[in-house]
Amino acid sequence: MTDPLRPDVLRPDVLIGAALPPVTMAALERAFTVHRLWDNPGDDALAQVRGMAASTLAGPIGAALFERMPALEVIANFGVGYDNIDIAAAAARGIVVTNTAGVLxxxxxxxxxxxxxxxxxxxxxxxxxxxxxxxxxxxxxxxxxxxxxxxxxxxxxxxxxxxxxxxxxxxxxxxxxxxxxxxxxxxxxxxxxxxxxxxxxxxxxxxxxxxxxxxxxxxxxxxxxxxxxxxxxxxxxxxxxxxxxxxxxxxxxxxxxxxxxxxxxxxxxxxxxxxxxxxxLPHVGSGSVVTRAAMGQAMVGNLSAWFATRQPPNVVPETRHLAG
CATH class of the missing domain: 3.40.50.720 (NAD(P)-binding Rossmann-like Domain)
Incomplete structure (x- = not known):
């Protein structure tokens, strides 16, 4: 079993869709080889991406982006709702989607x-x-x-x-x-x-x-x-x-x-x-320091669990059949 949090283990490439809280960004950078969508990574870089840290701030995430990431295996969403993700397109490509259910x-x-x-x-x-x-x-x-x-x-x-x-x-x-x-x-x-x-x-x-x-x-x-x-x-x-x-x-x-x-x-x-x-209000339902940190921890945990065991804890129902 691999442990992506250990520095001596090859770190999977992960794309971050939009800037996340600093503590979450730091955790992602410690665990993975990070690419940032807003830096416009080239197709060569995206071809290596196996995971994505998504959020509503990244806008719609669907088939056009998936085409540029043929190795994509998992999308970890920062939040409970995942209507920002084309879930049918993800499932059709065999991409597992997770959220942060329960945390917020x-x-x-x-x-x-x-x-x-x-x-x-x-x-x-x-x-x-x-x-x-x-x-x-x-x-x-x-x-x-x-x-x-x-x-x-x-x-x-x-x-x-x-x-x-x-x-x-x-x-x-x-x-x-x-x-x-x-x-x-x-x-x-x-x-x-x-x-x-x-x-x-x-x-x-x-x-x-x-x-x-x-x-x-x-x-x-x-x-x-x-x-x-x-x-x-x-x-x-x-x-x-x-x-x-x-x-x-x-x-x-x-x-x-x-x-x-x-x-x-x-x-x-x-x-x-x-x-x-x-x-x-400016969409602040989960917007406390404590809860946003917990959401980030859950998102990183979902990515880490996928790469380690193929069994992340918060797989959404539409892609549950693809995990494990």
């Missing part, structure tokens, strides 16, 4: 709850009210409340369950939508996002991105959520129809939204930025 669940769940409270209790607006000196002249308007609400979680995976555990402390009713009803889960299940929205007045969206979930939150779902409804999205911007969401916020179809993700990041429509019933 608690951090994203923390942020989702924080974003929910910030949106309902208008915390950013209250901060601006004090900073701008208005408190000496008037009282801050009363806000909506979390009390008495029914919260629907769209996607009850690891992050969704972590959110549900936190919501339990707030004594609110919880329901969920997923592709199938989960055994051993006590929350009510609804077969569609529309049905869940009809039964709830808060939706927290934590499904993966990609074609299957594109515009899952559409005008009909938002209308069903209602004029007192709140949408929290910490998944992918493509999951919500952004034009429909803007219209719903402008017209009062829903009360408010808290968004950590957008359709064309980092570009956020001016129409959203102009609204005072939306809280906007």
């Amino acid at each position: 669940d608690e951090e994203v769940a923390d942020l989702a709850i924080g974003l929910l409270l910030a949106t309902l209790r208008r915390i950013p607006a209250g901060d601006r009210f004090v900073r701008d000196g208005h408190w000496t002249d008037a009282s801050f308007p009363l806000s909506p409340s979390l009390r008495g609400r029914r919260v629907g979680i769209v996607g009850l995976g690891g992050i969704g369950k972590a959110i549900a555990r936190r919501l339990g402390a707030f004594a609110v009713d919880i329901a969920y939508h997923g592709r199938t009803q989960q055994q051993g889960v006590g929350y009510p299940w609804y077969p569609t996002a529309l049905a869940l929205a009809q039964a709830c007045d808060v939706l927290i969206v934590v499904v993966p991105g990609g074609a299957q979930t594109r515009h899952m939150i559409d005008a009909d779902v938002l209308a069903a959520l209602g004029a007192d409804g709140v949408l929290i999205n910490v998944s992918r911007g493509t999951v919500a129809n952004e034009d429909a969401l803007i219209a719903a916020l402008q017209k009062g179809t829903i009360l408010a939204a808290g968004l950590d993700v957008f359709a064309h990041e980092p570009h956020v429509p001016e129409a959203l930025r102009a609204l005072d019933n939306v809280v906007l």
Whole structure:
């Protein structure tokens, strides 16, 4: 068995798709012979690449790049979602794809709850009210409340369950939508996002991105959520129809939204930025020093395990048959 972390063992060539946190870059450089996509490596260099450290910052990763890397065996993604990777093209080429599932669940769940409270209790607006000196002249308007609400979680995976555990402390009713009803889960299940929205007045969206979930939150779902409804999205911007969401916020179809993700990041429509019933964050769900370091460690661990044993711990379902 080889150990790519030992300096006396040949180090596999790995392509880094976009700059990662310094601690992760250093770990990759210690373990592998590193090539950087932004340095425009030539075809001779890419032909030697056996692994790739990927992230959403690298943009779409698919067949055109795979053609230039005939030796590519594994892609380790920095994050849980991997809709940045053409998974069908990877599987067709026999390329195993891994992610960092489980590492960031608690951090994203923390942020989702924080974003929910910030949106309902208008915390950013209250901060601006004090900073701008208005408190000496008037009282801050009363806000909506979390009390008495029914919260629907769209996607009850690891992050969704972590959110549900936190919501339990707030004594609110919880329901969920997923592709199938989960055994051993006590929350009510609804077969569609529309049905869940009809039964709830808060939706927290934590499904993966990609074609299957594109515009899952559409005008009909938002209308069903209602004029007192709140949408929290910490998944992918493509999951919500952004034009429909803007219209719903402008017209009062829903009360408010808290968004950590957008359709064309980092570009956020001016129409959203102009609204005072939306809280906007720059896609920071997992964005703590501790969690990003743990994600990097998991990504490097996936690459190392592949080259050592062909059995990395976090292979995504679509390529699981290729590992081992």
